[in-house]
Amino acid sequence: MGPAVGPAKQAAGAPHAVDRLAALLADDLAAVDVLIHQHMASPVGVIPNLAAHLIDAGGKRIRPLITLAAARLLGGGGDGARKLATAVEFVHSATLLHDDVVDLSNMRRGKKAANLIWGNSASVLVGDFLFARSFTLMVETGDIQVLDILSRAACVIAEGEVMQLAAANDAETTRERYLDIIAAKTAALFAAAGKAGAVVAGRPGAEASALETYGRELGLAFQLVDDALDYGGLSATMGKNAGDDFREGKVTLPLVFAREAGDESERTFWRRVISGERTDDDFHRAVALIRRHDGIALTLQAARDHAARAKQALEILPxxxxxxxLADLPDFVVERAY
Structure with missing residues (x-):
């Protein structure tokens, strides 16, 4: 059985949800772009060159868009929100640079990964530089609560990455442990982006909590779709190679569903390949087993459930x-799989 039919596809030529949000926030986004390039500048040439290779590679900047939209939604915006959105983008970019070193990735956003060009050491150190720049920007907002939100998120993201590293090559990773990992490594920054946008707009109460929930649920949906695409997407649209999670020994939800539903011979297969003992044909068998047990369809249904919760969280807002x-974004995130 293939994946269930998803939401209606975007009409040909019509802008998708991210483009519509970017158009609505065009002035803010242009200002953020200026701030990004100002703050990644350095007399040490490898820093701006390496950072630009990733940051200018065509990412959709969904996380800073959430921060900007959250602030504008609640009547805020301006310089503080723009600095905060820039900080969010720097935190995200730093984690990507570090991830690619840990995962030995060779592609990011459709381009050769930075660590393959400049080396692992430079990638880690430039990631550290971007983290430091993000905290400079947070301090410049003059809001200690914003600093608290994003600094806590940065810690949770790092914990999530260590959790994922500890779970690598463990075929017995449970559904609960997997969800804990993605809640930390992906959803935490989405949640912080939404909450911080509300706080910088002067609305730290129920509205901030609603936008935090929106971001967390959107982030979970986003990661679930990414994990489904790893077993059925195209590198041209994913910006990375299909099968990277499998080759890195990561246990994601499609695999968990297949392993739970499979017989003992199939579980033996999963233990072997996830432990690192793989042949050239094993990825094709993995995809076949996942499809046999509806692993992709079930993962996408979970993504749709989180997307629905994200939209529901917005109901108390103006x-x-x-x-x-913002309400259109969850559908866009899920539509990427179709």
């Missing part, structure tokens, strides 16, 4: 163009 644009 109705305006920014809320409507």
């Amino acid at each position: 109705t305006n163009a920014y809320r409507e644009a």
Whole structure:
């Protein structure tokens, strides 16, 4: 059985949800772009060159868009929100640089990974530089609560990456442990992006909590779709190679579903390949087993459930163009799989 039919596809030529949100926030986004390039500047040439290789590679900047939209939705915005959105993008970029070193990745956003060009040491150190820049920007907002939100998120993200590293090559990783990992390594920054946008707009109460929930649920949906695509997507649209999770020994939800439903011979197969003992044909068998047990379809259904919760979290917020644009994002995240 293939994946269930997803949401209606975007009409040909029509802008998708991220483009519509970016158009709504065009002035803010342009200012963030200026801030990004100002703050990744350094007399040490490898720093701006390596950082630009990743940051200018065409990422959709969903996380800073959430921060900007959250602030505008609640009547805020301006310089503080723009600095905060830039900080969010730097935290995200830093984690990507570090991830690619840990995962031995060779592609990121459709380009050769930075660590393959400049080396692992330079990638880690430039990631550290971007983390440091993000904290400079947080301090410049003058809001200690914002600093608390994003600094806590940075710690949780690092914990999630260590949790994932500890779970690598463990075929017995449970569904609960997997969800804990993605809640930390992916959803935490989405949640912080939404909450911090509300706080910088002067709305630290129920509205901030709602936007935090929105971000967390959106982040979970985003990662679940990514994990499904790893067993059925195209590198041209993913920006990385299909099968990377499998080759890195990561246990993601499609695999968990297949392992739980499989017989003992199939579980033996999973233990062998996830431990690192793989042949050239094993990825094709893995995909076949996952499809046999509806692993992709079940993962995408879980993504749709989280996307629905993200949209529901917005219901207490003021109705305006920014809320409507944020409400479209969860559908876009799920539509990537179709």
